[in-house]
Amino acid sequence: MNSTNDLSFSGSEEMNRVRVLFFATLRDDVGQRSLELNLPQNTTLAELEDLLIGRYPRLERMRGLMLAAVNRQYAAPDQVLPKNAEVAFFPPVSGG
Secondary structure, three states, X not given: XXXXXXXXXXXXXXXXXXXXXXXXXXXXXXXXXXXXXXXXXXXXXXXXXXXXHHHOHHHHHHOOOOEEEEOOEEOOOOOEOOOOXXXXXXXXXXXX
């Protein structure tokens, strides 16, 4: 099930549509595979993570541990999300 959400921000700031994908246990924590959000321009990956944890409290246990990719490339928390980005979140992985 996909969901589209418009976030309430003051002013007439231009919005950036972002598609967010969740994998493995994160999908279970959120209850859906993907969603679309309208975010203010210049939103960072860390700000998106904070927003998602606020909406889906079960993600709190993964704060700072989730791996993220922006447009299929691993990304740092301070990366600004480009227009129409696809952001994927993964739980941490262990090798063996």
